């Protein structure tokens with residue numbers, strides 16, 4: 001299964017990171033998470049076959065076609081990871097702060113419905129040359145991800161194509177989350193309110209289904225002494 005490596009690297013009782021998730025909606029989604037870990041980098045993630053194909057981009061994306069940004073392909077991440085913003089606790093893989101730096105949909109240049117686009121993109125991924133159009137809040141227009149030959153296996157380049165969205169100004173200067181409007185530093189400072197010291201507990205509070213289960217528990221306890229009396 002595609003998420004084996006992702007799960008192997010993490011202990012889910014110690015981190016609020018998502019375990020899985022199912023893709024929905026008509027468009028293919030992308031997310032770019034700014035991640036202040038051992039080294040600051042941007043995680044560039046594209047939805048494909050229900051998971052997020054992922055690259056770590058040390059310098060972050062650029063809208064300047066002259067820039068070729070190194071992108072190291074990493075393990076697939078679960079679809080639900082795209083909304084993750086918060087703290088990965090110390091002692092866990094990738095420990096540090098994460099914000100959703102950009103998000104939106106993306107599409108194959110060849111068009112077609114979601115399934116057809118996915119097929120095209122997976123073929124391109126296999127060949128090491130992905131071309132797509134991004135409809136994000138910060139990143140727009142055509143981009144390419146090209147696998148480097150004769151380099152390390154997982155080294156790719158992220159390049160902006162020349163179109164009306166190409167710009168010379170540094171897009172990474174827009175450093176706030178497109179979800180919360182907060183910078184990495186602000187999330188780091190307020191993170192106790194988001195995840196707290198018990199991530200699993202916070203995950204339950206954030207998940208309405210788990211909250212339902214939690215509410216039912218005391219009721220079951222009340223019933224037990226009554227049945228003992230019978």
Ligand code: MN
Nearest residue numbers: 035043056094
């Ligand atoms: Mn990362």
